[in-house]
Amino acid sequence: MKQLVYLLVLLFSIGVIGCRSTKKLNTAIAKKDSVVTTVLADAHADSMNYIRDVFSKLEKNRIDYKTFSAKMKVEYWDKDGKGPELMVFVRMQKDSLIWLSVNATVFSYEAFRILITPDSVKLINKKDKVVQFRSVKYLEEMAKIPFDFKNVQEMIIGNPLFLDSNIVSYKKGPNSISLLSIGELFKNLLTMGNENYLLQHIKLDDVDVIRNRTCDMTFSNYDGSAGIPFSTFRKISFTEKSKIDVQMEFKQFSFNESLAYPFSIPKNYSIQ
Template identity: 50%
Template sequence: MKYFLWLLVSVALAGSISSCRSTKRIQTAISKKDTAAVVPVVDAKADSMRFIHEIYQAIERNRIDFNTFSAKLKVDFSGDEGKKRDFTAVLRIKKDSAIWVSITALLGIEAFRIMVTPDSVKVLNKLDKVIQLRSVSYLQELAKVPFTFQELQALLIGNPVFLDSNIVSYRKNEKTISLLSATDIFKHLLTVSTDDYRLLHSKLDDVDVLRARTCNIVYGDYVNKNALLFPTYRGITVSEKTKVDIVMQFKQVDFNVDLTFPFNIPRNYKRQ
């Protein structure tokens, strides 16, 4: 299912900094005045560098470590042409090895099954009896960024994506701390809470102003599962020539249980 694959990879390019619950509020988060290029920040020198290092280490300590992960997802997808799609899915992950997704259609019938590994992408279309076999570079073709299995895994688990220690400045207020990092491709503004350093908002702006490529990820509705803080809500807006809004809600979250990853290709399926 191209839309689900596109969803998985494009959101990893990164609102408000709260647990938003509507597409309208997510769209507000990408106004031009909020771009990373114009955020007022404090120059990161001397004591500021020490503060930045401490916050970076705190974010790293919050990183979710796991062996396996499973959840059910409800996904709402809204495209630039006003087309809206929603579906439910079962997600299973084996750390650094496999991401398995089963998408359910009407009447509880499985419509698609997806398997992503560090070097391949497989999509089983059970409705049309078609199998797509691609290299993992297919993710990068869809997202148009240097995207890997690890970024996709981090996004789904709730860990920061494209977190870079090359932090050039920060902004702090009573409730939030924002860190601005820069690469040759993106400026990344990552916002965390001041009390427990949980992820609240990730925003990426393309350094090429002619592309005007921006992505926002909002994290919210945290639950404590097996002593791990997990955000059950993700609100995503991806904007370039067109704009896409995505809401992902996780339920029945579980870590480190025995899982299977069945992916059998019937002989009568056509390769595409």
């Protein structure tokens, strides 16, 4: 079950993103190099107009879709070293469901099939012939934050997460622009290219400074063959009491095709 645990850690990363102190976060964004940092509370009108323009261009790169399918290789590392490599087939219908087929590449068989909706999570464990039914509320309890199905889909697609219009500062460099926003749940340090405005990096920190959790996500290897710039290589690092690194490499992907979501439960499987 360890492979599944880390796959779910990947998909429900919103439950393990964390916090550093405000002092550390401000230090990171105010680092002195070849960049200009502007705190918007003290900014002039031209700076406010600039950041609104940047925000608008970032939003224009947000991927909209009806359906999405992909094949991706998932690798992870924890305190015990590298875990088994997984091949995951993903099918999604926007705002409705996420279908996953998780294959253990070492053994060349489908280990799990998962169906996630805004209300529920269903899992077929083919190795142990067990079916599990869970509500999204259960996942909220595990994540310790309000669970949002939409954010899970956004992360898989590669759209910005938890980006709030309450932008408090920005950093402009020779090749990138960073925005720091503070929302109800998270401080979000987001970095994009300063020419194409494609997402490069997200740093999320819990606004509750008592919790010692953090998450870094990087997005690279953009492929525009489907008419939409799509990041085919992602790295995600989670740190709380220990560190987990997850790497996603999309081998195939497509948008807006007619999809099926098979999820039949064999009669001889037990229900948990």
